[in-house]
Amino acid sequence: MLDLFSGLKRIIKRRAVHIDNAVFRLHWLLTAILLIAFSLVITARQYVGQPIDCLIETNLIPETMINTYCWISQTFLIPSAFSKRVGVEVPHPGVDNSRNVAINDRKYYAYYQWVCFVLFIQGVLFYVPYYLWKVWEGGLMKSITMGMQIAILADEERGYKKKLLIEYLYRHLKLHHYYAFKYFFCEVLCLVNIIGQMYLTDRFFDGEFMSYGLNVISYTQKDIKHRTDPMVYIFPRMTKCTFHFYGSSGDIQKKDALCLLPLNVVNEKIYIFLWFWFVILAIITFLVIISRLFIFFSISIRSRILQTRCRFSNSKYLTIICKNGDIGDFFVLYLLAKNIDPIIMQDIVAEIGKRLERNEFITHLSNGDTERINML
Template identity: 30%
Template sequence: MLNTFSSVRQYLKFDLTRVVIDNFVFKLHYRWTFVMLLVATLLITSRQYIGEHIQCISDGVIAPVINTFCFFTPTFTVVRDLNHTVFRPGSEPPGIGHYDASKDQIKRHAYYQWVPFVLFFQALCFYVPHFLWKKWEGGRVKALVFGLKMVGLTRYLKNDSLRIGKLNIPSMAEAEERIKDIRRTMIDRMRLNQSWGAHLVFTEFLNLVNLLLQITWTNRFLGGQFLDLGPKAIKGRWSEELSVLDIVFPKVTKCRFHKYGAGGSLQDHDTLCVMALNIMNEKIYTILWFWYAFLLTVTVLGLIWRLLTLCLYRNLTFTRWSLYWAKPGRLDEKELAAVIDKCNFSNWMFLFFLRTNLSEFLFKKVIYHLASEFPNPETDNDINAYRDMGASTSSSTVKARYPDINGLDTVDAPLLHQRHPATPPVSVLPDPSDMTKMPV
């Protein structure tokens, strides 16, 4: 069994170095639902668990021939025998009673031939939004935070990094350089690539659209019986009435086979077929009904959350709570306010994913470096002004206000500016009366 499902094992690995670029709801679509549908596909196509998919009984016809014929030719059940009032517990299976081709209405069943193909196609559809988002995201978050997962241990490493298996623990000097890279990238994003957040919202909305399409398609695929399949299946489980699962997924069906006899006349063989495949189909689609119901609820809640972030991302209280929810840790409110005041939605989401992937120790440094670039008129938060005070203010005052001022990176900072630009020097002509006093 483990060998059968080894192909989906790679999607269930727990990787400490994995970089988060989406949320929990997104993962339910492209990881859990994707894997669930792949496992269902493997179960349907594996004969070792349910045996032959169809076994038919007929006199005068070789078993392999009739089995193959009835599997590729839709079987049917008699609609008259599918009535709840006709069925009695312990009686013959529903839908296989006496059949008069000229009078009785029949219901053909051909979906079981397409179940593995449909399940596999649906699995790919659930992966498409993640594929698009990963392409649009471009690996920017991973390029910045990769290798910084264990940065809490860097305080014990000064100049040399440490590698333990697949984990690379950077030194303090390397971590400081990575912080500067994050700051530079964040500042560059203030002016470029403003569609990053819009792509994220689009793919999250695409998850909902895809889920609704898959529910609608599954309902049509099962003859309009999927939308209320779950509640009816639970109800039929505890009652003696005919279960909806026996109607949608009949275990015994009828099949007609024609062949020419020894005298050249056409012989009609009324065949009874045992559909072992439907034993698995009914369980798969019942589980999918409950999973889709749960997934639809969570997806709608996720989009409500995304709407709140679009409306409240500039609110300090909301941002502090959101970043704490992403990963617990306290942040300086003044520095955080200085940063989010200059952010649009795309920049805010970029900060959110940075917080998700970075430790509190490192993210505080990122916020500090970013806040130093954005002057705050209320607190006079201007690093360059403090640097240029010189003799007017003692260096101890500056260090008390910004303890890490010497560690700030001032190279390639497009948003650094001074409040009062230097006044160009004015040349003064000498007094003519003093010309005679000048030495020759």
């Protein structure tokens, strides 16, 4: 079993340069790994072992044959039987006499053989926004940080690298807005993806997933005598299967089989966890998108965020940089503060701030001279 997860080590390996924030990593790193890991668990249980075990009242049909048939076709339950008392009126939840029950009044289950594939595809889709951002980012942050994650560098090397980075940032002021917008677009894509994932999962389970978590919470608060377990309704442990075959005289015979689905015990736990996780992650991502709007329109908010990130830097210089730069410069500094030692970042912010302050002073003097000339 452990060998199945060895391929995930490449995804979770530590990265020297960070090009995103914690919420973004919850999507492409944590959620993607969880979904792929769940897929591997289901795959191992589904194809190594017995995913279904059916009981039929005849020796004419081999056990392996009826098991395989019911697994690859579909099983069903009677929804009205869920309200009946188990052990008194019905043997198991949803299992009842279906002789006089119309086909439309039956609930069919065929999703269980596709769960492992759906989980894997969902994991890949959660990784797509990061892959897109990584391509667009193009290794810029790795190039300009130049290994300055730690301050323990030779004085000559550190001074040379700082000078290069300061010159780059100063000369490319107001030229990183597309860089920031591409990242913000990937964050919006994360929100669209998780909402779309919830909708598609709901369609996959015939409209039962959206209310799944709420129904489970409601179920735990009801009296045990008057409640229907939503986990058993969506992921039944016992189902029915109808097998048709020819009798000895050539007539079509029909046999009812009672099937045990042990895999659904795992499925119900996985999807109750995913329901709560998707809801929490969607709310957090939505709040991040809202915060981006405030950051985009407010220079003071940008300055305060940089002050919390660049804890050793002078707030005065950070404010000057935010006033003279745009959203792209803010975002580049924000990422730099995550990838460069705070002491080195302090020197970089101070040097750029002083240059911009000097430019503001010269511009102010030039405007004053122009006004005096006009007055004369």
